[in-house]
Amino acid sequence: MKTILKFTTVIAFLFTITVSTAAEPKIDLITDNGAKGLILTLQETTENLTIRMKDANEYILYNEKFSSGLFRKKFDLENLDNGIYYLISDNGIHKYTYTIEISKNNVEVINKHKKEMPFFKKKDRKVLVHFLNLNESQVNLKVYDDSSRLLFSEIMEEMIIEKSFNFNNAFQGSYTVVIEDDTEVFSEELTID
Incomplete structure (x- = not known):
């Protein structure tokens, strides 16, 4: 069951990238x-x-x-x-x-x-993170609260990185999900009311 869910997520992610690439600007x-x-x-x-x-x-x-x-x-x-x-x-x-x-x-x-670029999808009290790591470099996923305290950290080296963060039991406040690879840092903020 877990394998089917992972495979479906990967296919959906690749479809999203394909559709978005078709609309990419020509420079x-x-x-x-x-x-x-x-x-x-x-x-x-x-x-x-x-x-x-x-x-x-x-x-x-x-x-x-x-x-x-x-x-x-x-x-x-x-x-x-x-x-x-x-x-x-x-x-x-x-x-x-x-x-x-x-x-x-x-x-x-x-x-x-x-x-x-990573793709962040916020829905209700969840954040889904998708990142295509083509060179399979080390990617550090972190979550911080509004006091800059580190709540979660994981290092991944897969080509397709996907992670879901559930904030259903989190206290009120702002949380920041951070993706850091070998060249850049990306972040997304979520506010829990």
Whole structure:
């Protein structure tokens, strides 16, 4: 019975990812020849798409949320210092990070990295966590209360991580479910009344 439930959950999770991938925005990032600039074109954008540009010190230079439709923007990078910058596209399911190098009169996209985001589903007093850990790295799941006390911790290394947290017997207050992998930390908050 437990195996059937696990198999059904995995199939549902993979179906969710497949459906959400079909609606993923198409992003064209082109360096503007002859100028120190970048042209960003978003086609078939979905709701909840956020575009951010950061410098190497994580300082946010640009941040904008988009709804559905076509979008085109030219970034004038003339006033930026030479160095490494990051353009990040986040739709809540996938996060793309473009590494951009600016030098003298040249702008070059030197790397593109795709990261799967965890899926949190809150229902009543339960939180379901699904995370696709493609490189099977160590993932630490934690739960904290509103006093920052650690209530639960588990390290997992599976490709498909799923966990259900039941807060039916929990005291009133806020609880935070945290997923930490080798590169990022994700969290979801739940308030119990």
